[in-house]
Amino acid sequence: MNRYTPILHIAALLAGLSCNAASTDETVLPACDPEWRIEPLDIWGRTLTGVTAPGDTGPTALATPLTVRIEAPDHIASDVTVTRSGAGVTVTATGGALWAEASAAEDSCERVVFVGLDHVIYASGAPAPKAGNDIALLMDGQSYWQRVYDDLVARPTERVHQTTWWWQSDFELIRPETHVTDSPDVRRTRTMIELLGGRDVVRVLVARFAAGRVGGLAYMNTDSELRAHGQDPDDGFEVMSQENPTLAPLDGVYVPEPIVIDFAGRVAENATWAQWRFKSDPTKTGALEALEAASYHQKGLVIGDSIAYISGMNVKSTDWDSSDHRVFDARRMIFTSTTEERQAVVDRKTLPDRGPRKDYGFRIEGPLARDADNVLKRRWDLGLQTGALFPGDHTPYELLQPGPEAGTLTGQVVATLPPPIAERAIFETQAKAVARARNFIYIEDQYFRAPLLDEIILKRMEENPDVHLVVVTKPVSAADGGKKWTWLSDEAYRTRFPNRYLLLQLKTFDIEAGVPYFLPMDTHSKITIVDDDYVTAGSANKNNRGYLYEGELNAAVWDVDFGREARTRVLKNLVGELADEITPDADGETLYTVLRALAEENAAAEAALLEDPDAPDHPVGFVYPLEITEDYAVDVGPDVF
Secondary structure: OEEEOOOOOOOEEEOOOOOOOOOOOOOOOOOOOOEEEEEEEEOOOOEOOOEEEOOOOOOOEEOOOEEEEEEOOOEOOEEEEEEEEOOEEEEEEOOOOEEEEEEOOOOOOEEEEEEEEOEOOOOOOOOOOEEEEEEEEEOOHHHHHHHHHHHHHHOOOOOEEEEEOOEOOOOEOOOOHHHHOOOHHHHHOOEHHHHHOOOOOEEEEEEEOOOOOOOOHHHOOOOHHHHHHHHOOOOOEEEEEEEOOOOEOOOOOOOOOOOEEOHHHHHHOOHHHOOOEEOOOOEEOOOOOOEOOOOEOOOEEEEOOOEEEEEOOOEOOOOOOOOOOOOOOHHHOOOOOOHHHHHHHHOOOOOOOOOOEEOOEEEEEOOOHHHHHHHHHHHHHHHHHHOOEOHHHOOOOOOOOOOOOOOOEEEEEEEEEOOOOOEEHHHHHHHHHHHOOOOEEEEEEOOEEOHHHHHHHHHHHHHOOOOEEEEEOOOOOOOOOOHHHHHHHHHHHHHHOOOOEEEEEEEEEEEEOOEEEEEEOEEOOEEEEEOOOEEEEEOOOEEHHHHHOOEEEEEEEEOHHHHHHHHHHHHHHHHHHHHHHOOOOOOHHHHHHHHHHHHHHHHHHHHHHHHOOOOOOOOOOOEEEOOOOOOOOOOOOOOOO
């Protein structure tokens, strides 16, 4: 194997054929035998380093068809076959590689077949991963909204773009120690609506629920204060309520449109090749081989040119809690609560208005933030075309130039977007990650009903007996429309891998006046960790709809140092006093064993305390076993709920 950087001259003169005939795109070409070569790039049209392939570096006359294997670090190897077809070529490429054909000039016989190798982790259907970022995984609403608050206060004039599934104007981002006794006026200064005020440009995208068919739903997830801004043309505060028109079949499966990637267009953005003449046809990737239930479920915020937040958290009173998830926490009281009502929670006389909540988010500073803004821009542009709610107050906007580098991490912003935008990059990156798992897959999610992902995980667990799967989710009622698919997922893993699969739920415990409290945690999380190097989180649940057509927004980071630190923090939080048993270098079997043993001990402690509040053993951490029963009441297809 020879190594070439950056250009790999693999072939020249596909011998014996003239180019006098018309090319496949009907361009008139000179009467000559063109000199062809293959140029390996990544799938985003960028120059690759460390490329290897058999052959000589110089032009070599070869008979057709030409077949060569191209490899590069962190990319999927591709077996490429090039065959003359009239004045052009036809190309087949394995491993998900894309290709494009170009000539140096209209009268030139110099031709290149560009081959874009797919990445082993990052999604080809999303913008290229970006380096130079500071990325923080935030473990709860308290830390997430504190960082949002700090950035908004520090940048009082910068433009803000935001998307949420649900909006409450009086949502308080921070809840300091004085929160219990602070006046409404003081607490008002910490609300999202106040922090966005006074800026020249604010744009807010909110989901809209089937408003054309079900009366009253258009305004269900907003309030009058936000809508007033949306209807005021002079305040610089624009609001778009956007509907996802996708129809999901109640029976059968949703058939998505094929994803089209203009690989030639990507290559043309590379300054090295910008002057070359490309064939016009984009290269297509294949599609993944009614009920109006869809929405735009994305949650994110972009400040200026360099800061983005991506999470599962809405601007909503339910979406705030600390990592302690205390039973009695007055900070989980709603904005309209009185001082006396909040004090009653402090005094442990009553439970707070909102229960314990588990969720995660990313803060991203650096060039990657622009890709988050681009997702919002594409939605905004679509809303301008289709006439989303509050149309009188919408103006187009341009993306800012990428912000400066702020750190050392590489990451990718990925989305699910319904047609006509059509992106399914969240599934692509998660599928790649679990398909190469070495020993550990951790899923913590509001739902566990994604047959698309199950197929890949089950295959990987069959291939690799070292892989252990831990899933943390919520109990599912019989009336839940998707329970059938949660039960089928659980049954498949439990039957085939009873000693490598673990299903858990989260509860928080306290005891007051001899009464034990075991509060189920509202696990609203959407986080996946694979081994010790891959982390993704955002708004996308583990269900087919989140992979296929629901509007979703995630970020993904593939980095050992980041992954180990994130996995360690996430799992330490779950096990409480047993945190020392979660080490950065632990393998999947060790982590599985610790979590399984603790869950069983906690279940025994719960049973004993409910029988006798004076029982000596108390639960540790938050993990408990979860059983999914077969008693589902609704039988629908896999892509609805």
